[in-house]
């Protein structure tokens with residue numbers, strides 16, 4: 001279970017290799033939604049269109065890599081109806097339904113398509129900007145300003161403490177969470193800030209506690225819309241929980257036998273939480289999907 005991490009069978013590329021068949025997978029987006037085969041109500045699992053050509057007229061196309069030797073294209077289209085047998089669906093709605101490897105490649109495609117859609121003009125002089133650097137960037141035709149896809153680093157930290165009654169995890173519910181879950185703390189890195197300083201600042205701002213023993217866990221791109229989550233674990237050092245108004249609806253120390261609803265298995269948050277559970281309770285029922 002790799003979550004939204006690109007599978008090892010995927011090679012990110014910007015140009016189709018000469019020896020690869022034309023076409024392949026078509027990750028076509030309409031206003032941020034992905035074209036999939038089989039609509040939500042269909043008994044068949046959704047898939048991605050394949051073929052030499054996209055299954056509907058597209059306005060721009062970008063080669064994004066090879067999945068098990070098959071070309072992958074990201075494309076966007078105008079506000080048109082999907083062909084028969086297809087539907088446009090939000091990526092998040094495809095969690096657990098679209099195979100993980102296709103979902104991860106779709107995440108890359110979504111970010112590349114969105115970058116090109118929102119950078120057709122120069123941010124300095126507003127002249128048209130053309131695709132540049134083999135599709136990686138856009139360059140202004142008037143002043144030469146070059147723009148690359150925006151990737152926003154964000155820290156995530158799971159704070160834990162080991163008490164006489166066992167391990168407890170500090171999990172919080174953000175005011176903007178769409179589903180009734182609790183998760184690790186997270187926040188965006190600010191200009192010139194280190195990720196480590198961001199962990200300490202955000203943890204204190206969001207729940208009023210100080211942490212120590214920061215340890216790197218892993219990272220994962222999160223295309224909603226363009227985050228890079230950099231995850232850590234930390235031990236509680238001091239302070240009682242005090243939720244930041246407007247940001248955190250609730251935060252609590254949860255013992256492992258009273259854990260709340262947790263994030264999707266596709267998120268690094270869940271892998272982080274699972275790892276902290278597995279350290280002390282490898283047979284915990286929540287570790288079985």
Ligand SMILES: [Zn+2]
Pocket residue numbers: 122123124125126127140141142143144145
């Ligand atoms: Zn310009």
